[in-house]
Amino acid sequence: MKRARVACFGSVHEAVEKEGRLELLDGRAVSGDEVIWLPPIEPRTAFVLALNYSDHAGELAFQAPEEPLVFLKGPNTFIGHNAQTRRPSDVTYMHYECELAVVIGKKAKNVPREHAYDYVKGYTIANDYAFRDYLENYYRPNLRVKNRDTSTPIGPWIVDAADIEDPMNLKLRTYVNGELKQEGTTQDMIFDIPYLIEYLSSFMTLDENDILLTGTPKGTVGVVEGDEVITEIEGIGQLKNTVVGDRVFSIKEKSAAYT
Template sequence: MSAPARTARVAYAGATHTAVPHPQGLQLADGRVLAEDQVQWLPPFEVGTIIALGLNYADHVKELSKELTLGSNDGAKDEPLVFLKGPGSLLGHRGHTRRPADATFMHYECELAVVIGAPAKNVSAAQALQHVAGYCVCNDYAVRDYLENWYRPNLRVKNRDGGTVLGPWLVAACEVPDPQALALRTRVNGQVTQQGSTANMVHSVAELIAYLSSFMTLLPGDVILTGTPEGVVNVNAGDVVECEIDGIGTLVNTLVPDAEFGR
């Protein structure tokens, strides 16, 4: 029997389960059918190293140009801006993310997350997608108040507890014939605030895998967060943020105040 096209990981009744979509919500591996709000959603795969990209959409670079210190303008591509994230930053679908009371500008980032399925070392761009297990949606929050212009992004911006939301489903790579042909959008309280396409990435998924594997071995479970397009706006406690990528799914997250975390 072939593997499911999309899977999730959830916590229910004191255990962790694999689940697949069901018309009534989701179905656990043991056959039980549950509504989405009956379970705690986890990142949909066992996460290894979290590799994130900054400024990987040309329109987003333009959007932030007033606060960026950019390099060459000769038209050549710079090396990808890459940073790592800790496991405490991860959160699942329908989770709650803390919005610090002192933040004046905290924004979402709707991103395509690429999950490695086979070890990749010195692979070419032409062969890179053969090493992908699948894809999911990421919402990688940033608090712009905490940025330091000499290094971007810094730890307080991009390694916040519960600030990197992954899910809801891991969609098998075979279901996504071209990761550079996916429309994505973000809704805040039901209103569309961000729209873009993975076709506008500065560095494609295949190029990123080739670049990263040239100096580090990518292993199964490693995830590459590929950046966000323009359209980021401030969000506040109480806002419901939905990040959607066509063919991949819709990831829902709610921002909550410090008090909910005892701060």
């Protein structure tokens, strides 16, 4: 089943996909263009993998890591389907990253890899934009690279874990203004999902709605103001996002200052 969170009729609703429409839990049905799409879950801690595809590491002329390179992402970064991501005026190189996002379904501690999937609620799509001007070290991305407001569209759906037969065999694609720019498969992850759950839960407790962003394959290219970016993962759907400039957000910020 595909589930979503949307805003409409003056409140926030959980919904499921039914015959191409959104069915709210109160029984009303709406189309996707009648709502504001929110992240499909309210994210808790987000664990993000750097250089988890060998082809992407090679693309950056870096050796593939021997153990997971993990950093954290704040909830301020997450936005929903059809939303806008800010491209700061001083940035010369900003690029998308199509990533399979794994949503934890229950408290997990010291989980062996053979039982790891028992702790997965479902899967969604994340587009984890990077602002490479601020990068100091590929192995340790700093806050300004990966924790900027609006920098991580996620959704539109969370697909139940039971409905994804093999999450380690899904195609990923990214389109910029309708042109295919990135293509890969989750088969090429260096550290697979069971390994990551075992690794993280070996020294900390994972909780429901924690998210694992599992990295991106090669094919990341720069985007500019006005670009429409669609990240797609087989069996989950398409996540659409638009890149906008400082001017759009400056208007919003000025309005907020006077309220």
